[in-house]
């Protein structure tokens with residue numbers, strides 16, 4: 001037991017005071033940064049009843065648009081900071097889309113007569129909904145409607161970025177064609193079919209709805225659940241009430257698969273530049289069918305007729321669960337090595353196991369030393385191996401491209417530093433003589449568990 005002396009009492013008070021100061025400063029900083037009370041909702045009398053988005057949602061804006069090079073951000077009350085952040089993300093996302101598709105905005109974009117920038121309506125108070133289906137975001141000719149970053153609807157920056165990119169592909173499509181899908185009558189050959197539009201947006205974004213099925217087993221499971229619906233036949237938007245969850249779970253992923261096949265070297269080996277060329281041709285009055293055939297090298301009707309046959313040849317039946325087996329084998333190996341070294345520790349330092357607290361010398365100095373060196377070596381190898389496994393997982397993670405891998409690298413570096421410190425500490429203490437060597441694997445396991453927890457929290461909130 002530790003006795004609390006007056007000196008320690010004073011120290012405790014100092015520590016408590018410092019902790020309190022840190023908390024107070026933290027609260028102060030947070031309230032300045034933006035966790036304070038939100039500003040009042042704008043007075044309806046001062047709202048302006050107009051905007052390019054009006055045909056989609058007749059929402060007024062507060063008359064304080066924020067402009068950047070390619071965007072004008074309107075809102076019903078988002079803070080200036082939220083508008084600036086959204087515009088910055090939009091500029092980045094536009095560059096990504098334009099680069100991937102090989103598009104030159106200066107010469108290729110055809111804006112509506114009244115616009116020379118893309119409008120964004122950042123909704124703080126309105127709910128984005130169509131036919132009872134809530135949307136992450138939606139696009140029209142030269143604009144995007146999206147929840148503001150300080151919206152009352154809880155969202156993360158990443159979610160907004162992801163939705164923005166999907167909608168940005170639609171906007172780029174519209175600007176290349178000089179019209180929006182919904183503005184061309186159904187049945188007109190110059191109307192872009194929905195499968196191509198949504199498939200392109202999801203293929204370039206990685207898939208907003210879980211991604212394309214990558215095996216025949218997955219395709220067959222989808223068909224068993226939703227029916228054998230040919231994605232190429234998805235030409236016109238369907239009423240959400242009619243399609244239900246098939247829209248998100250079947251139509252979008254299958255359209256993404258249909259476009260990914262066009263782009264994949266094992267499919268038709270085209271590039272996003274060819275998709276842009278189809279859109280650009282349609283801008284000069286070409287029908288979708290002729291533009292598609294000219295740039296993809298296959299007619300749309302043939303693709304529709306051959307779709308499932310082509311998928312049979314293209315997709316693997318199933319995937320070997322490499323990841324699961326690898327992780328299981330790796331964990332088993334690590335657990336057995338750590339277990340052995342733990343047992344070794346207990347056998348050679350029996351003093352820690354005695355209940356009387358009696359301390360005896362290690363059974364043999366040399367054997368103890370050898371066991372200790374082995375334990376350090378095994379721990380070091382496992383530590384490096386685990387860090388390598390983490391790095392591999394981070395690099396090849398199924399993370400969407402917009403998510404930063406930097407926190408993963410930092411966490412791995414921190415893990416290595418802590419593990420290094422544990423090993424150095426034990427060597428310095430010459431821990432086998434002090435009978436503390438059994439702590440080494442436990443500390444390293446705690447370090448690894450902490451790191452994995454941090455990584456999990458970072459990416460799977």
Ligand SMILES: [Zn+2]
Nearest residue numbers: 166170198201
């Ligand atoms: Zn879409």
